[in-house]
Amino acid sequence: MFQNTMPRYEILSADAMDKLDQGWRRLVTEIGVEFMSQRALDLFREAGQRVEDNTVFFDPEFILAQVAKAPREFDVHARNPAHTVHIGGDSMAFGAVYGPPFVREGDVRRDATMEDFRNFSRLAQSFDALDSAGGVVCEPNDTPLDSRHLDMTYALQTLTDKIYMGNVVSGPNAVDTIAMGSILFGGRDVIEQKPVSISLINCNSPLRWDDRMLDAQFEYSAANQPVVLTPFILLGAMSPVTIPAALVQQIAEALTGIALSQLIRPGCPVIFGSFMSNIDMQSGSPSFGTPESAIGLFCTGQIARHFGLPFRSGGGLTSSQVADAQAGYEAAMTMIPTFLAGANWVMHSAGWLEGGLVAGFEKFIVDIELLQMLKVEFTPLEIDESTLAFDAHQEVGHGGHFLGAMHTMERFRTCFYRPLLSSSENYERWMRTGGNDTSARATKIYKATLEAYEPPPLDDAIRAELEEYVTRRRAELGD
């Protein structure tokens, strides 16, 4: 997996960080945070926090004491050990888009299906740029609502041998995910020792944690499976319009969610989550790849490190409907800051279109290209006698050409990033090969990748046990 050992881009002064620190303390103390779960309220009350109705008023020092119990870094185990992921420090792990009810293939936009889900899983397995297919790569609308989490988890476990995300629609869904992980890895005790999934717990921002996601959080944290506590903030809707206010709110929400996990199971793995963009103030629509979201990203990295926590943020976000210029620059406008901030767990890294409503096959390939480029860009330079290439200058001389130089010949295969999708063909050649724009080339690449896909090997007995579990649970759920 990728290690980002380049410098972090940090824009908050010590004074600025201090003001943000005062801000979240005031919020949790005076406004408090709602938890729509009796169990959560009971835990906080027992731990000495003031609870009124569903609102917990916190002592900031109590929160920090809980946060201090969380590990700074941890592993998430894949069934192929080569794909095990480290979360925290310089590590950056990437998962595909999460949640879209629609898909787009070229000009066609339609409801997502289970076969789309499988195809995106196959693509995620095929590209080394991704460490995970993610979780709900798209909503399989042709499968029953109550049991589709079983189908999705089974697909992620069998079509990929990478880590996967846990279902969070309800507590029982989380129980199913954990049970299926236990089957795949050889028992609940095994996965409690070696976590195998990451689950996304979103805050109903501002300052409210909802019951169903909290139920899932209780299951995952109790099972020692990492959870990402993510304030879901579109500035102007779920937070004030000013970035400092959104950052302060984000800290209050993420840290109180993390504190809950640490009460459920002290020391369980958590990730400081961030999903921050803004709405368009004229239409109210969410906007992505904005300057505001990039600033939020820079700051969030610095804030998470300030609290000693691994963090989730970024992705290849865009509001664009199709894989066009806007999709390209907006994805870069979020993914480059993601690398500059050193995000540890990056959801929505491939396939995100239309504000997250659509999983796009062409956009998936665009994003893979971007990820591949950035992994090269964020690799430190080696400066030594060999890379200074004085002998090449002696060989070539003034006004000469280095293409045939010995120094070049020894390195030409690996010296530069080789594009998957980008074309540098000259005009005549580009026209001869069909004059295909980037989206049209991406169509060919994703189709060829699916054709070449081979499922990773899986023990027959384990596969049978997973199938049996899915069949039994589906029947119990009435589907």
Added chain:
Amino acid sequence: MFQNTMPRYEILSADAMDKLDQGWRRLVTEIGVEFMSQRALDLFREAGQRVEDNTVFFDPEFILAQVAKAPREFDVHARNPAHTVHIGGDSMAFGAVYGPPFVREGDVRRDATMEDFRNFSRLAQSFDALDSAGGVVCEPNDTPLDSRHLDMTYALQTLTDKIYMGNVVSGPNAVDTIAMGSILFGGRDVIEQKPVSISLINCNSPLRWDDRMLDAQFEYSAANQPVVLTPFILLGAMSPVTIPAALVQQIAEALTGIALSQLIRPGCPVIFGSFMSNIDMQSGSPSFGTPESAIGLFCTGQIARHFGLPFRSGGGLTSSQVADAQAGYEAAMTMIPTFLAGANWVMHSAGWLEGGLVAGFEKFIVDIELLQMLKVEFTPLEIDESTLAFDAHQEVGHGGHFLGAMHTMERFRTCFYRPLLSSSENYERWMRTGGNDTSARATKIYKATLEAYEPPPLDDAIRAELEEYVTRRRAELGD
């Protein structure tokens, strides 16, 4: 103009900088640099440097002594004082694409004309994001070769009231540019006191400065007009394939060119130039928006500051044929590092397509959007009681909505960047308005901008004098 007071992204350690420092010293001492100009060779010989044939072997300390004479920062004056530009420090100034023989409008790619040149100049005048139309915004192929520099300079001087770039095809062309600047600003003594143009002197890399550009450099530096001494490096062709070697070569080339300017007129304004990308090793085609070019950008900024010089680099570069996803992400892959590096003079900021062979009208608009976004992104956060918005939280409460909050109402017009081009329309509305992709929307924007264009006022007598000069010189040149 834009002040970038955000932190610089620097990736070279002191040790790395030291190795690069040793590298360029070795190059200028042992390999030397060719100057295809007797005047240049004479100046260097008289200054005590060893000259053999056309090659100058330098004492690095001599170079540094010349570089130390150059101003760290300076102004370039526009005929509209509000558009005067500061070069150096935190200032970033942006010019449009420079040099393309072709233009693209939508699906049509064709030879550029003088009317295209005028239209790009009008667009550059229309958008505050640009500080200059640049120089050869496109090659006006329908005008005579010998005198087209007169037409271009006249267009830049009359259709815009921003700074412009000088023609560098030959010494006489430079003389014409300087003469026309003298007419526009009231005399040669005036523009020697207050420089009015920037001129691009490219190195014929590796390590050779050619005669015609040197002739132009002699004229501009003698007239105290800023020159950008730019190594033109595509790694693998004009330099070794390794980035440190290219950086070292770039330093050797830029600094020796700058040293020449300081011998021509000590203290004249110069800019450390950088144009660095790589070729595709399979096809030999130039590639743009690459990870290698971004790394080069980060390093070049740091190197220029090391030598106390303003620097030129970056732009909205791409190899793409059309304003598609690749054009979007490659432009962002160069323009974001341009801001992170804090480039002072940014050529090719709008309109660059197809590796610089094409000036694209749609791409121009894409790049304006990117520039506008990045100027917001690289503006420091204000963190105070007002932006922390505690009162908004008190007003909205848990799980509420900030759209109608007082704090929002007071700020909704200016709180977020408002896109020029990007769409966050939902699918239904986007389809109702025609389902236009970004390139199609850009077409509408550039056409509407040209329709709304109004030329900046210009004194009739000055205009007449310029026209007279152009007419006379055109006749002298036989066109």
